[in-house]
Amino acid sequence: MKNDQAGLYIHIPFCLSKCGYCSFYSISSVHLIPEFIKAVAGEMAFYKNTFHAFDTIYLGGGTPSLLSVQQIDDILKAVNNNFNIEQHSEITIEVNPGDVSLEYLQQLRKLGINRLNIGIQSFDDPVLKFLGRRHTSKEAVFAFDAARKAGFDNIGIDLIYGLSGQDIDVWKQTLKETLSFFPEHLSCYQLSLDEKTPLYKQYKKEGLKLTVENEALDFFMTTSQILTDAGYIHYEVSNFARTDSLKSRHNMKYWRHTPYLGLGPAAHSFLDCKRWWNKAAVKPYLKDISEGKKPVEKSEQLSTKQLALEALFLGMRTKDGINFELYKKRYGSDLLADKRPIIDELIKNNLIELKNDSLCPTLAGMAVADSLALI
Numbered sequence: 001m002k003n004d005q006a007g008l009y010i011h012i013p014f015c016l017s018k019c020g021y022c023s024f025y026s027i028s029s030v031h032l033i034p035e036f037i038k039a040v041a042g043e044m045a046f047y048k049n050t051f052h053a054f055d056t057i058y059l060g061g062g063t064p065s066l067l068s069v070q071q072i073d074d075i076l077k078a079v080n081n082n083f084n085i086e087q088h089s090e091i092t093i094e095v096n097p098g099d100v101s102l103e104y105l106q107q108l109r110k111l112g113i114n115r116l117n118i119g120i121q122s123f124d125d126p127v128l129k130f131l132g133r134r135h136t137s138k139e140a141v142f143a144f145d146a147a148r149k150a151g152f153d154n155i156g157i158d159l160i161y162g163l164s165g166q167d168i169d170v171w172k173q174t175l176k177e178t179l180s181f182f183p184e185h186l187s188c189y190q191l192s193l194d195e196k197t198p199l200y201k202q203y204k205k206e207g208l209k210l211t212v213e214n215e216a217l218d219f220f221m222t223t224s225q226i227l228t229d230a231g232y233i234h235y236e237v238s239n240f241a242r243t244d245s246l247k248s249r250h251n252m253k254y255w256r257h258t259p260y261l262g263l264g265p266a267a268h269s270f271l272d273c274k275r276w277w278n279k280a281a282v283k284p285y286l287k288d289i290s291e292g293k294k295p296v297e298k299s300e301q302l303s304t305k306q307l308a309l310e311a312l313f314l315g316m317r318t319k320d321g322i323n324f325e326l327y328k329k330r331y332g333s334d335l336l337a338d339k340r341p342i343i344d345e346l347i348k349n350n351l352i353e354l355k356n357d358s359l360c361p362t363l364a365g366m367a368v369a370d371s372l373a374l375i
């Protein structure tokens, strides 16, 4: 089945500076990029015969747009030399608005990259500054226009909301401006702060408050309302697409337990009930590969019970929810029969609904998706 083809993720662990809210591992030692590219090609060789074929490739980070066109080409050539890549694969790259020129984007398009994810985060300069982003709203506008001119017809925009004291009208203005570009895909993430991030420390020091629960709900509902009114499908808690075919095929693999291979530092992989992940730090990653070893930090074998729980957690975050028949086939559990009383209760509270032989979260349910998984 087409949907069961595996996805390939390549993590580019370099960022010129650290955004205040970011807890992902990245380093600014860009002089290591050439060595990293050789290493990632070396890592591919370990998995040459493990996955039958891929139909999505995702270059994420970090900041993949710090790589030159030639370096991205080298990675894609190595991918094609080591793996079977299906025709009409979705090939995405994340870009930072401050990094891209029209020529750069045209070259990426020529390499066969057919989907762009632009980390715009906001069209408001004070918000961008507060988040510690390197780009301005003017650069964000330029990046989107240049991407269209370069021929990209599948562009996603990432946005963040829920900052301390953020006025909902400023957020509505960012959404309005975003919609004026008519992007194919939108990811709207609520700001959450890991204790190790600089912004968390700033919040603590200045006594700032993260958006409280009812405000967060207000932002979530307003976002959903504005974007669905504009014709978008709210298909996952944070994700919106203009049509079914414009949903992120790659990310859907994570939500559906479809196999995926992650290459690069900290990347995660999943196949046959097994999950493994790489060492996060770049130097140990490079060292392992130079010594002919897989740079795997740890792996775990998931029991059917663990997978079933995960599927519940992931399914309750998506509009399509959980298909009973598929769930039973995969995890051996009859969800409807096993959980009927609690399901009835949640239906009564308008948090879930039964649709097309599936258990689906309502919009109110999606807003509290993580707690729904506890049924």
Ligand code: SF4
Pocket: 014, 015, 017, 018, 019, 022, 023, 024, 026, 061, 062, 063, 096
């Ligand atoms: S560019 Fe992305 S990965 Fe890099 S620090 Fe900022 S949020 Fe984190």
